Amino acid sequence: MEDSVQIRCTRCKNVFRDRAKRLQNGYSRQCPSCEIVLFFDEDSHDSNIKRAMRTARRVRNELRDSEGVITRRAAGAPRQYGGRSASNARGNEEADDD
Numbered sequence: 618m619e620d621s622v623q624i625r626c627t628r629c630k631n632v633f634r635d636r637a638k639r640l641q642n643g644y645s646r647q648c649p650s651c652e653i654v655l656f657f658d659e660d661s662h663d664s665n666i667k668r669a670m671r672t673a674r675r676v677r678n679e680l681r682d683s684e685g686v687i688t689r690r691a692a693g694a695p696r697q698y699g700g701r702s703a704s705n706a707r708g709n710e711e712a713d714d715d
C-alpha cells in the first residue's frame with residue numbers, strides 16, 4: 618500500500634515524497650533540493666500544496682479502510698463465506714466498491 622504523496626516544490630519545482638500521515642494542516646518541511654520551507658495547509662494559495670493535501674487525505678482514508686479490513690479479518694468471523702454458494706447467484710458482491 619502506497620502511503621506517501623508526491624509534493625512539488627513551489628520554488629524549484631523539484632518533486633519529492635512525504636508520508637501522507639504527516640501531511641496535515643500546520644505541517645511544514647524543507648524541500649530536499651532548494652531547502653525552502655513549505656507550509657502545508659488545505660487553504661494554501663499554492664496549488665501544488667493543495668493538491669498534495671488532497672492526495673494525502675485520500676491516501677489516509679484508503680489506509681484507514683485497508684487497516685479496517687485487516688482488523689475485521691484478524692477478528693475472525695469468516696461467516697460471509699459460509700452460505701456463499703446458495704446466495705451468490707447474482708455474483709455482484711464486489712460491484713459496490715467505489
Ligand SMILES: [Zn+2]
Pocket residue numbers: 626627628629630631648649650651652653
Ligand atoms: Zn525546492
